[in-house]
Amino acid sequence: MPESWTFAVARDDLGRTTLIDTATPELAEGEALLRVDRVGMTANNVTYAVLGDAMRYWEFFPAARSGLGPEWGLPPVWGFAEVAASTVPGVEAGQRVYGYLPPAGHLVVRPERVDGTGFRDATAHRAELPSPYNAYRSTAGDAAYRRDQEDLLVLFRPLFFTSFMLADQVADNAFYGADQLILSSASSKTGYAAAFELHGRGPRLIGLTSPGNVAFTRELGCYDEVLTYDEVDTLGAVPSVYLDLSGSPDTRAALRARLGDRLVRDIAVGLTNQIPNAEAAGEVFFAPVQMRKRRQDWGRDGLDQRFAEAWQRFAGAAAGWVDVRAGKGPEDLRRAWLDVFQGRTPPRVGHVVEFR
Incomplete structure (x- = not known):
C-alpha cells in the first residue's frame, strides 16, 4: 500500500473514479494526523456525493488538498481512525476515534474542545459546515462503543443516528x-x-x-x-x-x-x-436540527445516553440482518463504491473496508 492515497469521484459522473498516491501530510502546531483505519460504504455515501454541491458535502475534504482538480470530489465516509501523530495535548498517538473521514489514507485535523469523549475539528474550512460532522468520538469515552461491534458501527452508526433522530422527531x-x-x-x-x-x-x-x-x-x-x-x-x-x-x-x-x-x-x-x-x-x-433540539432538552450527556441505549437495542437485532463484505485497501474501496453506486449491493450486504 502506498505511503498515503486518495480516492475521488468525478463530480459530474459519479461512476468515474480515480486513485492517486500521496505523501503522508506534515503537521503544523495545533494539528493531529489521523490514519484512516476502517470505513463503511453504503447508499448514504452516495447520497453525500449526489448532494455534494447542494448540501456542501464536497467542502469537508477538498479535492484540491490532494492535488486534484475541481472536477473531482471526495465522497465522505464514516469509520474509525487512529491518531498517528499529534501536537495537541490530550490527543495522543494511538488514540482510536470514530467520525467523518475522507476516502483517503490520512486526515489532518485541528482538535479543539478536547475532553474524554474526543474532540472537534476546528480546521478553518470546516467552521461554517454542519458541526455534527466535525466531531470525533474517542472509543474510550463513547457509551455506544463496543469493540466487537465495530463492523456494525461502521455500517450503521451514522444511518442509525439519522433514523433515531427521525423517529424521535415523529414521536415528538x-x-x-x-x-x-x-x-x-x-x-x-x-x-x-x-x-x-x-x-x-x-x-x-x-x-x-x-x-x-x-x-x-x-x-x-x-x-x-x-x-x-x-x-x-x-x-x-x-x-x-x-x-x-x-x-x-x-x-x-x-x-x-x-x-x-x-x-x-x-x-x-x-x-x-x-x-x-x-x-x-x-x-x-435534517438530523442535526432535531439533534440540536434534543441537546437543549436533554443536554449532551442525556442525548448520548439515550442514543447509546437505542443503539444497543438495535445492534442486537441488526447483527442478524447484515452480512459484512470485507475489503482491504483502496482498490477494494473503489470496488465497494461502484457496487453501491451501480445498485449491485443486496440489502443484506454491508461493505466494510480496512486499510491496515
Whole structure:
C-alpha cells in the first residue's frame, strides 16, 4: 500500500473514479494526523456525493488538498481512525476515534474542545459546515462503543443516528396525528432502523420496497405491513405520514393520488435512487436540527445516553440482518463504491473496508 492515497469521484459522473498516491501530510502546531483505519460504504455515501454541491458535502475534504482538480470530489465516509501523530495535548498517538473521514489514507485535523469523549475539528474550512460532522468520538469515552461491534458501527452508526433522530422527531410531534406511517426504501438500513425505533409506539408502519426486497423486508419484523411500490393503491385511506427515503416522483404521485388530504405530512429524508426529492416534498428532515433540539432538552450527556441505549437495542437485532463484505485497501474501496453506486449491493450486504 502506498505511503498515503486518495480516492475521488468525478463530480459530474459519479461512476468515474480515480486513485492517486500521496505523501503522508506534515503537521503544523495545533494539528493531529489521523490514519484512516476502517470505513463503511453504503447508499448514504452516495447520497453525500449526489448532494455534494447542494448540501456542501464536497467542502469537508477538498479535492484540491490532494492535488486534484475541481472536477473531482471526495465522497465522505464514516469509520474509525487512529491518531498517528499529534501536537495537541490530550490527543495522543494511538488514540482510536470514530467520525467523518475522507476516502483517503490520512486526515489532518485541528482538535479543539478536547475532553474524554474526543474532540472537534476546528480546521478553518470546516467552521461554517454542519458541526455534527466535525466531531470525533474517542472509543474510550463513547457509551455506544463496543469493540466487537465495530463492523456494525461502521455500517450503521451514522444511518442509525439519522433514523433515531427521525423517529424521535415523529414521536415528538405526536406522529402528526397520523394513523399510519409509510416509509419508502423500506429495505434500506436507514429505513428499517427508523422502523425499528418506531414499531409498536403508535401508528401502523407500512414499508414500501421493490418486489425483489419484499421477503427480506418482511423478515425484519420492523413493519406491520410491507407492500411493493405498485401496491400503493391498496393503502388504507387514513391520516398518513410519508417518510420518503427513495426520492421517487412516481411513488410520491401515487401516494398523493391515493391519500389526497389524508396525507398529513410528506417528509423527504434522503434519497437512494439519485433523484433529488427536497423540492417535491412538503418538508425536509435534517438530523442535526432535531439533534440540536434534543441537546437543549436533554443536554449532551442525556442525548448520548439515550442514543447509546437505542443503539444497543438495535445492534442486537441488526447483527442478524447484515452480512459484512470485507475489503482491504483502496482498490477494494473503489470496488465497494461502484457496487453501491451501480445498485449491485443486496440489502443484506454491508461493505466494510480496512486499510491496515
